[in-house]
Amino acid sequence: MEKIKILIADDVEDIVNVVKKTLSLEADTFEVVGSAGNGQEALDLIPTVKPDIVLMDINMPVLNGLEATEQITKEYPGVAVIMMSVQGEAEYLKKAMFHGAKEFIIKPFNYEGLVETIKTTHQRHREMQKNIVPKEEKEREGKLLTYFSSKGGVGKSILSLNSAITLSQEKNQKVLLLDLDLQFSDISILVNKYNEQTILDLVDEGQLNTHQEIEPYLYEYNENLDMLFAPGKPEAAEYISKASIERILKTLKPKYDIIIVDTGINFDDNTLYILDHAERIFFVSTMEIASLKNTKLGLNVMESLGYDQNKVKLVINRYNTKFGVSKGDVEAVFKDGIYAMIPDEEKIVSLSVNRGEPFAGKGRLGKTKIEKAIEAMCNGILE
Ligand SMILES: Nc1ncnc2c1ncn2[C@@H]1O[C@H](COP(=O)(O)OP(=O)(O)OP(=O)(O)O)[C@@H](O)[C@H]1O
Ligand SMILES: [Mg+2]
Incomplete structure (x- = not known):
């Protein structure tokens, strides 16, 4: 089976490391293809590392998670964004979903929660993508x-x-x-x-x-x-x-x-x-x-x-x-x-x-x- 490719965007290095470590426990399923310190870096990395999933922090310098999510959803519809937030950011989370995030997880997260959330989001997003044929690119019969x-x-x-x-x-x-x-x-x-x-x-x-x-x-x-x-x-x-x-x-x-x-x-x-x-x-x-x-x-x-x-x-x-x-x-x-x-x-x-x-x-x-x-x-x- 192909691995799920993940890009992590968080300005706190410890978080990035924890996530990496956690996902490395299922190295057969996940591959961390890159990490970014802010939303802009994440956006810039996408064309090269081609992730399936972006794990995105909400509050980041330069370009915050909300704006980055919006742009990713628009420009790379094949990529699913999962927001990472701390307790009490409910309002932000709602906004994030509105801007196109597919899921969220609350920090600090446990191992199972993280793994399961990524797997199901990836699965669901792939199913959805299969059904969308962009209007422009659909080959017609003429x-x-x-x-x-x-x-x-x-x-x-x-x-x-x-x-x-x-x-x-x-x-x-x-x-x-x-x-x-x-x-x-x-x-x-x-x-x-x-x-x-x-x-x-x-x-x-x-x-x-x-x-x-x-x-x-x-x-x-x-x-x-x-x-x-x-x-x-x-x-x-x-x-x-x-x-x-x-x-x-x-x-x-x-x-x-x-x-x-x-x-x-x-x-x-x-x-x-x-x-x-x-x-x-x-x-x-x-x-x-x-x-x-x-x-x-x-x-x-x-x-x-x-x-x-x-x-x-x-x-x-x-x-x-x-x-x-x-x-x-x-x-x-x-x-x-x-x-x-x-x-x-x-x-x-x-x-x-x-x-x-x-x-x-x-x-x-x-x-x-x-x-x-x-x-x-x-x-x-x-x-
Ligand atoms: N169903 C109809 N009822 C009434 N008048 C019609 C009808 N169909 C065509 N006409 C009349 O016949 C005229 C010629 O039609 P049309 O220009 O479509 O023919 P054409 O076969 O394309 O002609 P050409 O060989 O010059 O290209 C029209 O301008 C219209 O006045
Ligand atoms: Mg004619």
Whole structure:
């Protein structure tokens, strides 16, 4: 078994020696890795001696035990502090616990008390640490999803954006929305952000190897949702290579639960790369005959690319009956069925587009039909 490493901080040398002696009686269990005469010394020693436990006196010169405990708890959460105090310092002790100390022992201590306190505190602290995964460092899955269509204007951008918001706000997923419709940059317009950095700035000036390097180019829509906008200059598409996109995705993947890509309608290299690597493609169509026809052809292409039915899902947007085509008619044509039906809500959607304010995630009590339909689609994504 690994020994419990202990750092002793007390300005009274006798105490340090007594503790050392006591712990040396169980040399198989404990190892005193250092001693300090005040809180500051203790803090300075931690990175080198890497203790599991700090036995800390309360009253010490330079930096007292309370402040030192607070700093240790903040900076080295893996280290547990046990306060040592004399009878009558109850108030201080309470404070110490408040500042992050895990336990206390009263001086003068007996052998068993000291040994037992250290062992149980160490055990408990280790158990606790196991359950804490720092939010920042948690590796995420970075599930890649994309909306695609073989005809323009069917609602890819509206659905990408509003599903990204729903997943981030209502399903508590960490989401990246990546606008790869490089020529028209719909997403930045839909959220009313015209002067933000785009993927062109990133590829132009930035390094793509770490999240820190990419972060300044991301727009934080909410705590859980970042967006990387498209440049909106038709000529810009040439500057953004498949290799850069590959690099960006590789770097960002572990930072997000879900990455949603809004594509243009060109079957170019970049789009193909995304389609190839997506776990799911939402093929978007409206109920118009022309759109349905193009969708049928597009789905055939997907099949010939070897994408199976788990990967490609048909989403009917702007569902209504005014085209004289029913849900049943559509289902008869598409053998794998319809994955989601998003109603035609002209008023809500147009208002949202014109104002540059997405309709999802407004936190209204009564959800509209279109919000509910998008939420249902998002539930499917999380299954
Ligand atoms: N569910 C809906 N109900 C009503 N109108 C909608 C709906 N979805 C989209 N629209 C309308 O269709 C327009 C086009 O939508 P959107 O920009 O999302 O399409 P797109 O597929 O991204 O187009 P492009 O191919 O140009 O990128 C929107 O501006 C909006 O007016
Ligand atoms: Mg679009």
